[in-house]
Amino acid sequence: MNKNEDLSPRQLVRVAQKIREKMQSLVQTRTRAVILRAEALYLVQAQAKSLRRQLQITLARGWDAAADRLARRIALVARDLPMYAQNVEHVVEARRTVTVPSVRCLLADLQQLKEEMDGLRYQTGQGILAVTTEPITLEGVYLGPFEVQLCLNSLARDEPYSAYEIVALDPQPAGCNSDVTHPHVSDQRLCAGDAVTPIGAALSSGRVCDFFLLVRSVLTTYNSSSPYVSLDNWYGTSCHDCAYSVAGDDSRWCTSDPLRQLLRTVGQAGRIRSSASGLHDRKGEARSPSGRAHGDRTAPVGRVGQADYPNRRCRVKIEIVVSPQGETRLETKGFAGASCQEASRFIESALGEMLSDRPTAERYQVSAGQTQNHERT
16 A cells, blocks of 8 residues: 555545454453463462361371461462463453444544544555644744654554654754654653553554544643653754764863863873762762763773773873772872872862772782872772
8 A cells, every 4th residue: 555645435434443443352462461361370279278277187187387388388378379360350351441343433433533644644555544643833843744653463462552653854952962853752652641541541442543543642742740841952963072962961061060071181081981979079979860862971990091091001000990980090100219199299189088098908919010109989
């Protein structure tokens, strides 16, 4: 079937028959779920009966220690029984909510959908029913039109929340994340919020027109409390260091991180990278959490002076190690006498408050190996 071809009445009938067929399969899928949950409940009850018989034997023979162990096991089984019974009730109720409309009702539903929304199309091979929204603009941010694609085959597998995708036809992704094409769409998956339950109910009853209208309502509404990327930060902030667009909340990782300023000073800003669940400017001040947009600029530990010449063995070097707790340890190697303190003074001033300063045992082996360490944390 041609992608842009308007559905004829005969084609609408075929789509209605396909939906009815998948709804019948959905009833069978949920019936099998009831059987499985009931079987699990039966096995737990059978275990309780077996333990009861064993407990009777221990009582008759006076095995008090064994009776005590069996009684505790019975208590554990009894504690689990309500959960298994609740699971049975849940799948029975889920099966009851599935309705199989007639072809006539489904055809009327499709006719209404054709009138309500543009671009109705059906891909026979993949079983995808799709509609196109009008271009969407939220709070002055143009997002473009979207195509809502419903995979009818997924309805039979009882996967209502993964049965559809939201495809941007004129992508206007967030500046900090190209996978986010709408504040509530990431990787073509919709975060429906409060509409999750009604969308699932519409799919489980075969009301495809209601499903598409609900999804369109979510796409044309902005919920500022739960976006993937807020509209205020949609275009992001350009990083002064690399021109990479990041969310406004994460811009300090490039512009105000003292460690990055330090590394930029020694010419390694583009190569040396730090990581920690919360970096610290000073003692007790936690930096930004780890969930930030441009994670390609973060890595466990950076060593100053080795990035440009990976194959060169440096005679003198300064190492900066950032722990997962946000503490910074500075270590100098290859300096003679007190020259290590002079060499690392500008770094220490950038890192902030010093908690400890101690020489290692190698400080006193300068004459033998011309290597001494000066650690600062």
